[in-house]
Amino acid sequence: MTTTAAPSRTSFAWRGLFLRLHFYAGVLVGPFVLIAALTGVLYALTPQLESWVYSDQLRVPVSAQQLPLSQQVDAALRTSPQGTLVAVRPAPEPGDTTRVLFAEESLGESERRAVFVDPGTGRITGDLVVYGTSGVLPLRTTLDQLHRNLMLGEPGRLYSELAASWLWVVALGGLVLWITRARNSKRVRTHGLIGVWVLVGALFLSATGLTWSAYAGENISTLRQSLGWTTPQLKMPGAGEHSEHGSSTSAASGHDGIDNVLGIARLSGIDAKPVEIGLPTTPDGAWKVVEIGRGWPTQVDSVAVHGDEVVSKVNFADYPVAAKLTRWGIDAHMGVLFGWPNQLVLLLIGGGLVALVVLGYRMWWRRRPTRGFGRPTPRGQWRKAPPAALVGLGVGALVVGWFVPLLGISLVVFLAVDAVLGRRAKTS
Numbered sequence: 001m002t003t004t005a006a007p008s009r010t011s012f013a014w015r016g017l018f019l020r021l022h023f024y025a026g027v028l029v030g031p032f033v034l035i036a037a038l039t040g041v042l043y044a045l046t047p048q049l050e051s052w053v054y055s056d057q058l059r060v061p062v063s064a065q066q067l068p069l070s071q072q073v074d075a076a077l078r079t080s081p082q083g084t085l086v087a088v089r090p091a092p093e094p095g096d097t098t099r100v101l102f103a104e105e106s107l108g109e110s111e112r113r114a115v116f117v118d119p120g121t122g123r124i125t126g127d128l129v130v131y132g133t134s135g136v137l138p139l140r141t142t143l144d145q146l147h148r149n150l151m152l153g154e155p156g157r158l159y160s161e162l163a164a165s166w167l168w169v170v171a172l173g174g175l176v177l178w179i180t181r182a183r184n185s186k187r188v189r190t191h192g193l194i195g196v197w198v199l200v201g202a203l204f205l206s207a208t209g210l211t212w213s214a215y216a217g218e219n220i221s222t223l224r225q226s227l228g229w230t231t232p233q234l235k236m237p238g239a240g241e242h243s244e245h246g247s248s249t250s251a252a253s254g255h256d257g258i259d260n261v262l263g264i265a266r267l268s269g270i271d272a273k274p275v276e277i278g279l280p281t282t283p284d285g286a287w288k289v290v291e292i293g294r295g296w297p298t299q300v301d302s303v304a305v306h307g308d309e310v311v312s313k314v315n316f317a318d319y320p321v322a323a324k325l326t327r328w329g330i331d332a333h334m335g336v337l338f339g340w341p342n343q344l345v346l347l348l349i350g351g352g353l354v355a356l357v358v359l360g361y362r363m364w365w366r367r368r369p370t371r372g373f374g375r376p377t378p379r380g381q382w383r384k385a386p387p388a389a390l391v392g393l394g395v396g397a398l399v400v401g402w403f404v405p406l407l408g409i410s411l412v413v414f415l416a417v418d419a420v421l422g423r424r425a426k427t428s
Helices: 009-044 046-053 069-077 138-149 154-184 190-197 199-211 216-227 258-267 321-334 340-366 387-403 405-427
Strands: 084-089 098-103 111-117 124-131 275-278 287-291 302-306 309-314
Touching: 009 046, 009 138, 009 154, 009 340, 009 405, 046 138, 069 084, 069 098, 069 111, 069 258, 084 111, 124 138, 138 154, 154 190, 154 199, 154 216, 154 405, 190 199, 190 340, 199 216, 199 321, 199 340, 216 321, 216 405, 258 275, 258 287, 258 302, 258 309, 387 405
Parallel strands: none
Antiparallel strands: 084 098, 084 275, 098 111, 111 124, 275 287, 287 302, 302 309
16 A cells, blocks of 8 residues: 655645745736736737728729739829828738838827728728738727737836736746645646646746836847847848838839839749838938738748849848747737637637636635635745745845846735735734
8 A cells, every 4th residue: 555745844835835926926917917818819819800890991803903013102192191101012912902101290109001002903992000010900909009008008018017027927836836736635626727728828928928018028138139139130221310210201212113122022032922112211222121921931031122133131041049939929929920720829828817817816705814714825934945945036036026127026015015914913
């Protein structure tokens, strides 16, 4: 007959620490994770909805012949747009419209006005404000801003960064608790099982979400630069200092040569169907042609065309491994890397996170102190752990807290509040 060794006092102490951290961290970030999961799922599922809502702007009858790209741009310019012509996205497929993009001072950061042109007839099918390098339309832009900052601008980004900062801590702490429970007890909660199933996805969303954050994201960018993991940049001869801000002088350069530029880029290996052609930012500057395919395989090669030749080129195949992983991670986070399977996975992960938050609060409500169950885990568990291990844990927390500032700040606040409550409990 075999016997099971009783868990040591130290293992109980460590489990108590993880349980206390997991519980209070879950209570703290649960609402933020819930909102991020719900809005993230909505964002991931919008491509199909976007195609339906904006079908009048995006789709036209298939034409046997297409107008030269320069004539399509002329048609857009005849609508007398208020902004400056900065780029063109030719129709990628038969039945799609061409997007002629304008920068306007009244628009927000990363926003441009797109005039949609029927490539077969030159008919204007509409104009919309598009956002980011993906060129998402207003519906998806709204959901993106809701997911990123709750429509509150820069201050609202703190919510999503707080959720991403704590999500991996809660997920890994929950894994430790599930393993110890599975080993010491046959009772496994639904909450724990769901947590195990969505663990990898939660860690992935946390890591990729932090790359977009304000404070941890800046530290991640600095680390990537120091290690040489940044995305290679295309050299643009003649580019002015304001070339990245949409205040170009492309009108002086003209767009008549756009068909020739696209042909040169195609011959140089720019073979993705969706591309964006950026006009020169100075009269003697170069054109920029970029692949904008975010699916699999990833197509983001780019070339600079000056005169009748390619003067600079960056291939995705030559990206450092870390830059490739960053590109893939961002696209998978957005649900565009593998198409609908990617969207389905995000739906399952997001649904799992929602279920975890709801079940977690349900467990707390049913076992809340006012019902006579007492505190989830008594204070002072750290006193039972080995001192050397506590020192290591403290140093690790300091390092992580410095690199992920909102995690560090909120942890200090949590410890301070817990200490105050503990003192009040002793004196009462």
